Amino acid sequence: MSAGHPALARADAFAAAYGLRLPLLLAPMAGACPPALSVAVIRAGGLGACGALLMQPAAILAWADSVREAGPFQINLWIPDPAPVRDPAHEARVRDFLGGFGPAVPPEAGDAAPPDFAAQCEALIEARPRVVSSIMGLYPPDYVARLKARGIAWWATVSTVQEALAAEAAGADAVVAQGAEAGGHRGRFDPARAEAETVGLMALLPAVVDAVEIPVVATGGIADARGAAAALLLGASAVQVGTGFLRCPEAGIPAAWADALGRARPEETRLTRAFSGRAGRSLATAYVAAAAEPAAPAPAPYPVQRGLTQGMREAAAKAGDLGRMQAWAGQAAGLARAEPAGEAVGRIWEGARAILR
Template identity: 60%
Template sequence: MPAAARDRALAFCARFGLRAPILQAPMAGASPAPLAAAVANAGGLGALGALLTAPEGIRDWAAEFRGRSNGGFQINVWIPDPPPLRDAGHEARVRAVLSRVGGGIAVPEAGPGPFLPDFGAQLDAILEAAPPAVSSIMGLFPPDFAAELKARGIAWFANATTAAEARAAEAAGADAVVAQGAEAGGHRGSFEPGAADAQTVGLFALLPQVADAVSVPVIAAGGIMDGRGVAAALTLGASAVQAGTAFLRCPEAAVHPRWAEALAGARPEDTVLTRAFSGRLARGLRNRVTEAFAAGSGVEAAPYPVQRALMGAVRAAAEKAGDAGAMQAWAGQGAALARAEPAGDVVRLLWDGAQALSP
């Protein structure tokens, strides 16, 4: 890793109060406070993926984090999509497919919604929690909220999947841009849902272009699992890295044991981009659910977040039965490199490993 890259990372750490330029990805449903606190206590930045978290849950999470750590954390929310177009006949076909892959379980109708917490109330709770950083995905914050973050001294990290999205984020006032490569586990952060399939550029092709496109710091995300990946990302223009799958096997993540086991044996080709779990394009482990909605299967997933609601019964049954074949198991392409070690040790291994590659 060149000295200039290391200096850039250290400048990022100084600006945001870190000892290591390692950010935990804000994974909705897989970012409990103990995980975030362990990352922060090791010098990185913890995170809450608050997509599914009600306002009181956001406040409770922040209080629990602060009871465990004096370090930093980010809270991430999705920018809402327009209301989905509903088709009762199509949803009935989706329910039939999900019932089959779930072993014949009953899959109830999704109902009228709402399927997610109130976005405005979430933003109010985030301001009340006063994290050092707030991050966005699937678009940009409204100008008034972005201005409120500035006024309160809260940093805004904006997820981007293209150089054009990164430029738009900087123009909107983002303090840093998270360049998300196609290797990343979980949901693609494309601003336009329909564009996600075409915006699947690998991190190490995307990263230098984003770094050239913006003047704010760039945070690299996607497939970074060890010190080699950290060093490569910093060399290509990143100021820090954000890792998600790398932390999923840590005991503090508390994911389902079968999910953690499946990660350990996953080859890069065992992960797929799919809409089967939520209706939004995302990368997870290939299983019966993803295969049932793969191209050529004859049935497309329902739109987000209807598909996620329809998946609820299958997801719950699979977790109860320990059935990884029907489980919603997010994973990046580097899953097999994830370590079943304490999260603090993972942070240190990532940063120490990168520094060991310095000339």
């Protein structure tokens, strides 16, 4: 048990319950959680993570097998939305707009669908991570019961107090309070309210801690020791870091994206639906700015928009062109350092402990 502020004792107890040496968690970022990054975080004492949204069941199992020997990890899935309402005429306007930023977009690009959710859920059971987490909603009761019967904890990502209460009532073992500062997609259960209800972590975290009896993990805008210590003071039992790890070599993201994160000021990120149709925070790139202009067509719904932008995103990554790249970024991106992930874990956690002692 760490000496110092009572928050450290609470955090140590949470870490011990999950087989961790310290309560610092890698955020499960879809497309940016290669095994090497999780292994480095785990070996430094934290919790690894996989954002499995786009992964087929076999890929989920392969990822789990590649990190299992290192230690505990979580795997995250999106709770699916209802099927989108398609509008071919509007999609044609979006395709024309996207053609100005990348290759011509064929009409069938919007037909792209995510992997089968039920099959992914079965893969999570088979993979047996320490934690299965959710975002965009809650797992159904029968699946929650199956997880618990196998000793797998369920953490629910929430962005409002109302969502946290619903998660606790549904049997979540912990909630991950996602502040509006977070990079990547916002976890709002109701996608239509994702931009209207953007609560920052400083306000959200203590409100959630006061509302629920289960542990609360803080995420969003935490990328250094000060943020971690502040989250623990506000009642969090652990902190989850996403953008703060993206400049680590183990993350393997394009150099243009990684370099831009290190230069980004908080106001140089913005919420956008222009990549996927779901609201997410990215760097305010040329494409993001153009897509927000009044003359630009509104993005198609998720996941249609993601399919329509796939060609542009792939071309931008291949060319190292930040202006068209899907460059997710939290508001604390400028605090991220280009250092090995294990060093980042130690720097953030030892610094937070020193502040709280």
